[in-house]
Amino acid sequence: MHTIMIDTSLDISIENTPQSRVAELDQDNLKFGRQFSDHMFIADYRDGQWQELRIVPFGPMEFNPALAVIHYGQTIFEGLKAYRSDAGQVRVFRPSANWARFNLSAERMCMPTIPEEIFVGGLKKLLQLDEAWVPNRPQSSLYIRPFMFATDEYIGIRPSDTYRFMIFTSPVGAYYSEPVRVKIETEYTRAFPGGTGYAKSAGNYAGALYPTVKAQKQGFHQLIWTDGLEHKYIEEAGTMNLAFVIDGKLISPQPSETILHGITRNSLLQMARDLGISVEERRVTVDEVVTALRDGKMQEAFGIGTAATLAPIAMISYQGEELPLPSPTDNAVGDQLRKALDDLRYGRAEDPHGWLMPIE
Template identity: 45%
Template sequence: MSIATNEHITVEKIKKSKLDQVDFDNLTFGKNFTDYMFECDYKDGKWQNPTIKPYGNLELSPATKVFHYGQAVFEGMKAYKDDQGEVFLFRPEDNFKRINISSKRMAIPEFPREFFFEALHTLVQLDKDWVQPGEGNSLYIRPFAMATEVGVSAAPSDEYKFMIIMAPAQAYYTGDVRVVIAEQFSRSADGGVGFAKAAGNYGAQFYPTNLAREKGFQQVIWTDAKEHKYLEEAGTMNVFFRIGDTLITAPTSDRILDGVTRKSVLKLAEHNGIKAEVRRIQVSELVEAAKNGTLKEIFGAGTAAVISPVSAFSYQETVYDIPKQEDSYAKRFKKELMDIQQNRADDPFGWRYPVA
């Protein structure tokens, strides 16, 4: 196993690639991982020993703090390959800033910028062949940090591990999604960690989402924890509502994630002269719009799914179907985003970031 050193990062080379073992036409999201991963440890008050090594298992004590107190954060990013074989990231600076915002809220030391971007560049270059060209194909990138101190005292860890793993991906959802509006469960609350990509935020969603699936729905639209009166997020995504020709989404807060795709959709709306409002929207407003025919679209926006249209929602045991639109904003924004991401269109916003 050969070892090379970049400016900051040590690279341990693989003996043989796993690439020929992967059926890229039949991928399950997040199940197949690339040849390499990045690992860096926080000890003695500093991040140290940044290393790229062959993807493999970790050995951790059962008393490792992340298992007991959930001190963990993560990000979701993607790399795309154009028809000329060039590879690009999409707005990685936003992901870097957000993982450190999340880390700060979870009492995890912030990660150095030079390590983060050098790791991304080197990893994607090493695993470039895992990035497949073509519509809907991408390389999903998962940076994450977790507490690794051994001990079960209820206090922040003194040691952490920052890692990046990557998985080839196709479309996350293959069709429209049916959703239930939450009337009892909440994703987050005022003063909590809803704005952070903390691991526990997502684990807490699984049970109410399972209940929705038992009724034939795929996801939940979350409402505020206090009154269950205001619409906030959809599943693991930000959510948009089109009433008339106005696009509406909830403002970010300490309950709502500042999504990269969300910000991109708002910018595309502005660029295209589409009226958009960032404001609180009540469930009653949505139901009334569905009844009087002015509700034209609901769609989720996030890294994994990009844009995910909603075909129906349920509230108080009543299902409201949403008719398909010839001038669908969801389809329009998804195409415009993917054209920028895969270098099929100009990038007037400077979102595309070449890496390999």
């Protein structure tokens, strides 16, 4: 269990919004990433230290056209969520895990790491201000977006000397409204060994847009990426890690330098073990997945991620062959895991691993 140590003397200036917009929020019609809460947290890095911690009204910012991030893409981000329990308490799911992964991304992208007390402390103060924005509908949450970008006003190619760290939030419903259709990608590549595949760098997602849009025009929701060297091994989907239930065993590609170390994935696999479900984390071949589908040995497949949570897969396409998943049975693994996660997040079950941080 990780104990979060927050410096209560953290100096954060606060400018309150003159008029909250929360009354305009339609909790029964929450589109992902379209509505934003009243405030945002900002910290600037210069002269070797983080300074000017502040919370201001959410809104546009003005930048110089020579801003380094615009030209060279030196930027990273995270995604996590806050939930309102059935009893009304607001809690954030595993913020310290996101902080640790954020700093892993920062190091890979030649950016300064950020202290946990600023990452988590700034988030906590922001949510105390915007607590009313956390929805109370089933399957709803407050999506939290921390990010950092280079702010030097200079177009020479080198790491920036200055950076801005920010957090804003967005009330959201479900990311996918139906089971997803995916295609195993064997032409384009998301990540190579030695690259930035394990980092949440914006460039990784930009490079994936073209093949993803091509697949969406063919009727698929997402791609299943394969390794860049041989296209032999299953890696991840565009917005989520992957897991398969084959002959009753939960199997998930093991995180690596080309696969994002998913926090929701890690959590659900631990929950599966807690429930007595057999779990394997290892390399998974395309042939294994396709053969299991053809032979009827794959009972379930789903994506796992902060935005998607646990998204059941209805069909996997491989080289033009559409391979449907069977209809879920009673006590399906995905249903067990979804219920266990929901019960934890919405306060219906104990938190044995100390994953939830309350916002008082």
